[in-house]
Amino acid sequence: MNKTVVKALELLQLFTTYEQLTLQEIVQLTKLPKTSVFRMVQSLMTTGFLKKEGEAYELGLSLLQFGCLVTERLDVRKVALPIMKQLREETNEAVNLVVKDGDEAIYVEKVETSEPVRVYTRVGRRAPLYAGACPRVLLTFMSIEEQKKYLDRVELIPITSKTIVNREELKNLINEAKKKGYTVSHSELADYSSAVAVPIFNHEGKVVAGLSVVGPENRFQxxxxxxxxxxxxxxxxxxxxxLGFIGGKDVEL
Structure with missing residues (x-):
């Protein structure tokens, strides 16, 4: 373990008990040298994990941002899993759940099919937002401004022979998918695999996850x-x- 990181986390833990602490109080509670505490506090302030109010320190907004992200993603998984199992029973296809993490999609939950021929996807797998139905549904339904910034900066790298790397073709595909309310992919992330995906929205009407069914390409006509x-x-x-989205029984797109 990195001792400095561990000590910094132990320092942050103090603020679960105390709302504010001075430098001297932190030194007394941690029993660390004052110079070491000062350096850690300065680093935590620079990264937004602590802020200073007068002579005392308190938790910064970075922790709130991380906390909101973790809560949101965990809530999506908790709510989605039983419904994903129902979808698997209705379709007998593998069902995946992805969320956005930076410029990538990360697979956070899956329900496997009982079919002998299947497409393997592991929880924790990452994929670029432009490739595959489930990652691309996050790109399709994000805000126009955020979408434009992403498309302007991303390097479109082929993952398979069918990965879409033409920028105009990708933009047209996104516009078409938004009108239909779903995305489709064939052999974009793995050869001979297909997927269909739809967006999941939160209480603010923002896309927070993508739900997809995945299987061999020959089945997905x-x-x-x-x-x-x-x-x-x-x-x-x-x-x-x-998740608090205001709408009818189905998401209206």
Whole structure:
């Protein structure tokens, strides 16, 4: 373990008990040298984890931001999992849940299919927002300003032979998907795999996650996708409603 990091975290832990502490009080409670405490406090202030009010220190806004993100993501997983299991029972396809983390999507939950031929996706996997139905649904339904900034800066790197790396083609695909209310991909993240995804919204009407069904490409023909979309939208609507999204039984897109 990195002792400096551990000591800094122990210092932060003090503020779960005390609202404000002076430098001398922190020294007394941690029993660390004053110079060491001062350096850690300065570093924590620079990164926004602490702020100074007069002679005392208190928790900074960075912790609030992290706390909100963790709470939001954990809530999505908790609410989504039983509904994902229902969707798997209705479709017998693997069901994935992703959230945005920086410029990437991270798979935070999955329910596996019982089909002998399946597409393997592990929890914790990361993917760029432009590739694959589930990551791209996050990109499709983010704010226009945020979307534009992302598309202007991202380097479109091929992951498979079918990954979309033409910027104009990607923009057109996003616009079309937004009108339809769902995204589709074929062999963009893994060869011979397909996915269909829909957005999940929170109480502010912001997209916070993507819900998808995934399977072998030969099963995901147009007629089959048309059957999957209403089921996906219905389940995403249930999750969104549980997160405080104001809407009907299904998410209206």
């Amino acid at each position: 147009s007629s089959y996708i048309e059957q999957l979309v209403p089921k996906l939208k219905h389940k995403a609507g249930q999750i969104s409603k549980a």
